[in-house]
Amino acid sequence: MTDGSHAMNGQPRCRINGSDVVLAADEPLLFTLRNRLGLKAVRFGCGLEQCGACVVLIDGEARPSCSLPASALDGRTVVTPEAIGRDRVGAALLSAFELEQAGQCGYCLAGIVMSAFALLARETNPSRARIIEALDGHLCRCGAHTTILRAVERAAEMLGEPSA
């Protein structure tokens, strides 16, 4: 049965990092990204939408992928940490995270960068309070929060510079 322009044979289709993908398996997006598409920067942290390690962009919004069913993704656009460097906001974030040596073990970082990306794509000069608000759904056990906040601020500065 065909329903609208996207779903064929009940299988949802979406765009992931610029490619059209048919979501064949009835499973949360996280498992599809990691196991079927090899996008392993999307991390498993809790499976309960509590820690933010698996956050990706869905139509530009930062969302956990660990419980999001494939059926909810029909016609949507997904971006994972693997692809953010292609965009100037993402490139600035990656560069700022390296310059600030943000994070410690790095496990939580990929998800955090996605939330920071969603924020900086929308706001050019967010206050520290806004950055904290945007990252508050993410847990970091190494206590690297301060370096991460500094990195997001630095990325915002880099994007504000005329040459950027």
Add this chain to the structure above:
Amino acid sequence: MTVTPLPKSLQDTPQLGSWISFASPGKVQVRTGKVELGQGILVALAQIVAEELEVALERVEILPADTLLSPNEGFTAGSQSVEVSGAALRLVAAQSRQALLRVAATRTGHRPEEISCHDGLLRVEGTDIGLDFWTLAPEVDWTQVVDVRTIGRDRRDYRLAGTSTRRGDVLQRLASGGFIHDMAFEGMRHARIVRQPFRLARLASIDRTGFSRRHPTVVIFQKGDFLAFVGADEYAVHAAHDEAEVFVEWTPDPGRKCAAKAPAEMRKEVRKDHAGHRATNSAIRARYSRGYIAHGSIGPSCALAHFVDGGLTVWSHSQGVFALRDQIAACLDLRPLRVRVIHVPGAGCYGHNGADDAALDAAIVACELKGTPVRVQWSRVDELSRGPLGAAMATEIEAALGSDGSVSAWKLSVVSAPQAQRPGTGGYANLSSAEALDPGHAPRHVEDVPELAGGGASRNATAIYDFPDHEVSVSLDTRSPIRTSSLRSLGAHLNVFAIECAMDELAGIAGIDPIALRLRHLKDKRCRAVLNEVAAMSGWRPDDAGGEGRGRGVGVSRYKNKGAWLAAVAEVTVDEAVRVERLWLCVDAGFLINPQGARAQIEGGALQSASWTLLESVPVADGRVPPLNWSNYPILRFSDVPEVETRFIVNENEPPLGAGEAAQGPVAAAIGNAVSHALGVRVRDLPLTRERLMQLLVSDER
């Protein structure tokens, strides 16, 4: 001159060639038994090697710890990596350089001291002589023993060590794989372990028919009380595991006991000095406590294993691959040399967490599915509830004041659940599934970490202060049914909290500024220096009365009484809950190999300690740990993070000291003292949650 003993690592693995290889052109390959636990240890070690050899950092490749190929350096723990392994690698690199230069001298007729090294190329009087490390390496006798008398380069000539060389490993992993969780093999099977819901629980029943009807692609593997769900599709196995309680029932077995042969308590006396009169009137007698604390790594434990050709290979994020290999072999009746354990980085590790347990889990299933690679992934609930926990403790302090307000007598006693029950400790596996396979694996006696190794429950139980009377004793509660082991800083977190809170209580009774009272009893110059500096940084005012929901507090210690010194001042506001607004930290960790790395370690430790101190306690009931996740075991969030200012007192002539655990105790103490300063009520039991403060304030008003 004093004779420096050969670092332990080199006593165990004395041959130069076991540590370093120039076989790959342009590369310096280093074997170390130490592993990356998320703190950048391997970058610091690479820096030391690059410095001694005068090669670019990029040339140094630290190979993963591997029981087949690496020197055995025990566990990567206790802030010892830079101190011990760093010292060993410094000698190894320095001796390699000298050996290579001697070969060059023989070949060219120059004296070795005429030859200089430039990123592996050799020059005489500024001119290349057409030789490099890699062409000369085959002529060096790599079987030579590392000599402790080898003199390394002068630290003043260092270009890399002492600078904040950037870590590339974190960013590499940020936008790709690279953690153990990301490894995959062709034909791999995924396994989820259905863990015993409490210690030594017996598997009562499994509804196999119902299970296979609902999860047709998942098979059940059972051995004793070890139960695994296995399948080719990860989500199918994950989903089955999520609802395991529908199909599996457990029951307590009263015949099974932990530590049954041990006395209920094991006591050791750590210190007994009676220089003056024994105290008659105690100024304070106070008991401080903390509950069990979960490691809470953001990436739940993971392991892979593959049994092929009669041998088992296991990939693990363990802190000690050799001890793990031996225990896996013992549990599975394999010869140790038939088992190879290779380290792959996991998420941040702060002690003995579920990593080793997961490795045995994978090994058990791989031995069943011979020839098929197996991947085990723990759930969030199991990571928080079923791995070893940080020990619950209580520290009691009785102290007296002399007529001048100085402390005249001090008696401290600790009661703690066992610390440091690592794989192999006391001859026991100390692995969760070992007990599931055979309850006989449960340890029957426990011991504390020896004082020489920094102590466990007794870590920092001896105050750094000079008191005329000073007594310290430590007891282990050996009958705790909760699995406990090493969590960052071990007993130091609570002991320093207790000591530093007691000092504040005594200062209050004596009417003396808390920092002034500490300085009266401090002979240790470097300790005085960090304390004075943190007072200056924070603008400490002895006349600051605090109160009305705002307060400041101080805490200081020297980690293990032989490591890094750290003083902290915390500023808190207490409205409904405690909020740490600012933290000032002053640290003396000797010579800093990587200042930015050391700062990250200190600040990370400080924020983690703030999390334990403000929020964390595993709610144990009837000797059981309930299923935990991040909603019933909350940790510090971005919105809770204080402003942190850190200053190092650097002395390049002092040896480097590990920095990873120095902040846990002093930061807890500074927060505790600040909360009491803000409320005018002493809080002695951690964590300092809103509920705890409400109870205390209500009972105080009565």
